Amino acid sequence: AQTVTQSQPEMSVQEAETVTLSCTYDTSESNYYLFWYKQPPSRQMILVIRQEAYKQQNATENRFSVNFQKAAKSFSLKISDSQLGDTAMYFCASRGWDSNYQLIWGAGTKLIIKP
Amino acid sequence: EAGVVQSPRYKIIEKKQPVAFWCNPISGHNTLYWYLQNLGQGPELLIRYENEEAVDDSQLPKDRFSAERLKGVDSTLKIQPAELGDSAVYLCASSLTATDGELFFGEGSRLTVL
Numbered sequence: 001a002q003t004v005t006q007s008q009p010e011m012s013v014q015e016a017e018t019v020t021l022s023c024t025y026d027t028s029e030s031n032y033y034l035f036w037y038k039q040p041p042s043r044q045m046i047l048v049i050r051q052e053a054y055k056q057q058n059a060t061e062n063r064f065s066v067n068f069q070k071a072a073k074s075f076s077l078k079i080s081d082s083q084l085g086d087t088a089m090y091f092c093a094s095r096g097w098d099s100n101y102q103l104i105w106g107a108g109t110k111l112i113i114k115p
Numbered sequence: 116e117a118g119v120v121q122s123p124r125y126k127i128i129e130k131k132q133p134v135a136f137w138c139n140p141i142s143g144h145n146t147l148y149w150y151l152q153n154l155g156q157g158p159e160l161l162i163r164y165e166n167e168e169a170v171d172d173s174q175l176p177k178d179r180f181s182a183e184r185l186k187g188v189d190s191t192l193k194i195q196p197a198e199l200g201d202s203a204v205y206l207c208a209s210s211l212t213a214t215d216g217e218l219f220f221g222e223g224s225r226l227t228v229l
Binding site for chain 1: 119158159160206208213214216217220222223
C-alpha cells in the first residue's frame with residue numbers, strides 16, 4: 001500500500017525567509033506523480049506544484065520548488081522569499097498509475113509566516 | 116471560469132437528522148470526487164465518479180452515506196442518519212479526467228452534528 005508521511009505538524013518562519021517542508025512516501029509502483037497542495041484558512045485547496053516520477057529535473061513554480069530524491073523516496077517543498085499569504089496547511093500527496101489513480105495524502109504541515 | 120461550487124458552506128444538525136451536500140464541478144470535468152476532511156488531517160476519499168458512474172466507492176459508509184451524480188454533472192452527497200462522528204468538512208473536487216493529476220477543490224461544506 002502507498003503511504004505519504006509529513007513529519008512536521010507545524011512550522012513557522014519570518015516573512016521573506018526560506019522554508020522547507022518535508023515529505024516522504026512509499027510506493028511499489030514504477031510510475032507515479034507527487035504533489036504539494038496548499039489549503040489556506042477557510043479557503044479551498046489548490047495545487048502548488050507537481051512532479052512526475054520519471055522526470056529527474058526538480059519542478060519549480062516561481063517561489064516554490066521541490067527537491068525530489070527518488071531513491072530516498074523524499075519529496076520536499078522549498079518556499080523562497082516567504083510571504084504572509086503563504087500561511088496555510090500544506091499537503092503532500094502521491095498518485096500511482098496502478099492504484100486506480102487514487103491520491104494518497106499526508107497529514108499536512110501547518111505553515112505560519114510571521115510578519 | 117467558475118470553480119467548483121459547493122453548498123451549503125456550513126450546516127448544523129442534530130444527530131439522527133439527514134443532511135445533503137451539493138457540488139457543481141468545473142464545466143467539462145468528467146471526474147468528480149467527494150472527500151471527508153477532519154480537522155488537522157488530510158482528505159479521505161469517499162467516492163469518485165467518472166461521468167455518472169461511481170468507480171471507487173470502497174471508503175463510502177454505505178449504511179448511512181449515499182451519493183449520486185445524475186447526468187454526469189453536479190453531484191449530491193447524503194448522510195442519513197447523521198452521527199456525532201460525521202462532524203467534518205466535506206470537500207468536493209473535480210478533474211478533467213481520472214489521469215489528470217490536478218484536482219480542483221471547492222471551499223467545502225462544514226458539518227457539525229450536535
